[in-house]
Amino acid sequence: MRCDHCGEVIGVYEPAILLTDGGARTTSVAADPSLEHEQGRRFHGSCFAGLHGPGADGASSEP
Numbered sequence: 001m002r003c004d005h006c007g008e009v010i011g012v013y014e015p016a017i018l019l020t021d022g023g024a025r026t027t028s029v030a031a032d033p034s035l036e037h038e039q040g041r042r043f044h045g046s047c048f049a050g051l052h053g054p055g056a057d058g059a060s061s062e063p
């Protein structure tokens with residue numbers, strides 16, 4: 001299972017975000033093995049936070 005943002009593998013015990021039409025769900029493969037087979041986009045928790053979290057309103061956070 002790879003992150004839709006950075007393309008890196010998401011470890012089974014890492015926080016993972018499943019983004020579907022119904023919204024975003026925070027889980028992990030360890031907690032929810034069916035995650036790999038569900039419809040939707042998958043992100044690392046940290047990648048999703050960077051995309052959609054506080055500060056993701058278009059303001060530049062680049063160095």
Ligand SMILES: [Zn+2]
Nearest residue numbers: 003006044047
């Ligand atoms: Zn990622």
